[in-house]
Amino acid sequence: MDMVTSQANLLVKTARSLRTRKARDKTGLFIVEGIHPVGTAYEAGWEFSSILFAPEMLISNYALDLVETLRKENTGNKPGTRTVVQPVTRKILESLADKDNPQGIIGIVRQRHPVLQKLGGFKYGVALVSPQDPGNIGTIQRSMDAASADVLFLLDGGVDPFHPSVVRASMGAIFSIPTVQCSFEEFIGWASQAGYFLIGTSAHAELDYRIPAPTNPWILIFGSEQKGLTTDQQNACDRMIAIPMHGKTSSLNLGVAVSILLYEFINASRWEKTE
DSSP states (O other), X not given: OOOBOOTXXXXXXXXXXXXXXXXXXXXXXXXXXXXXXXXXXXXXXXXXXXXXXXXXXXXXXXXXXXXXHHHHHTTTOOTTTSOEEEEXXXXXXXXXXXXXXXXXXXXXXXXXXXXXXXXXXXXXXXXXXXXOXXXXXXHHHHHHHHHTOXXXXXXXXXXXXXXXXXXXXXXXXXXXXXXXXXXXXXXXXXXXHHTOEEEEEOTTOSEETTSOOOSSOEEEEEOBTTTBOXXXXXXXXXXXXXXXXXXXXXXXXXXXXXXXXXXXXXXHHHHHHHO
């Protein structure tokens, strides 16, 4: 395949447009940058629309093998169903990259949108109400993957889960943690019917987070970074807990708070089973 050298090329323009939410929403695509994230997406079975790579920059044997595998897999596929594997110049690849010293490969991947009604049973979940910081979302997905949590819920809007900063901060965890978007009301109705124990968080809650973990499957619920959970949202939870603040700081970063509680509750659940 001929190398693309023009910034006006349609595929290059599409990749660049995916830095905006409008284009991601319209096309159902998002951009994945770097060898590890692209490889993780492929290994997790996500569908690629295109792969752009700069041959002179791509020195990783793993990445070269991945490009060759995608080329072979697409041999003979019907038009419209195959992944476009397109070499581009270094200049074009660098213009598309969102970070310094890009690794020479960018994937354009089809979004997935799991729905409540099709979720299988799971043990541990996290729900975020109207989160605003994409870096926090990626960090939380990464912590969830590390702690063996199962599902992330994004309630009442907020940040786009396919924002480039989410993808980058997740370090590939976005491809293993199903992320469901719905309203708080829909979520509460579904969780109640499915039998999940809902654990809300607030700096003003009376219970310390080191209380015994519930024995049935649970979901941790966090309010927005600025406002926290409303009174009605707190009342919808089965339990409210707090992380004590002993210094002058009044709150923790959302990603840090989620990580602390995930490990505390998941480890507590494991300890109960071994006692």
